[in-house]
Amino acid sequence: DIQMTQSPSTLSASVGDRVTITCRASQSISSWLAWYQQKPGKTPKLLIYKASHLGSGVPSRFSGDESGTEFTLIISSLQPDDFATYYCQQYYTYPYTFGQGTKLDIK
């Protein structure tokens, strides 16, 4: 199975900060990586698909990048609505696997 190692597990930041979350795959997954945002008690929301493509209705402050097996979610200027938990997921091959999550909270 492909392991997805996400870091950091928690992140404290302030409104207006630029934030980076990283996900490393244990082997090549091409660009088959998605990023999700989840708030407590809510359904996950798809932010990014195919590593860098913005999901429908997702604000442009979110972006995705890749370098080999390392993938990055970037929030260019944190907004109050962005404090949540973020997950990466590879969908290159079954079993699909998620990272362990990054909880982004207010500093």
Add this chain to the structure above:
Amino acid sequence: QVQMVESGGGVVQPGRSLRLSCAASGFSFSSYAMHWVRQAPGKGLEWVASILYDGRNEYYRDSVKGRFTISRDNSKNMLFLQMNNLRVEDTAVYYCGSAPDDDYWGQGALVTVSS
């Protein structure tokens, strides 16, 4: 608008069975691979099973193989997860969804396995 409505969750004893259903509307259900993802209390997301758009191929995580069966009825826009021989560690909120192909999700169904 797009809706995915889950039903069938509940409390069951270990070893018993439960069937989750997911009714889809507002999008071309038969064109999408569909997935079940679960989240144990206080834990992260975990992929459970997938079924391709035509129902011909199914995929499972190892821990549910042989116990869970994913299926779909494209004529009724329905997705199912038959869960047999349930274990305490299957306790979670189960989400049906089409992501990452598109951002369609059910509201989640809580399955609690407890004696």
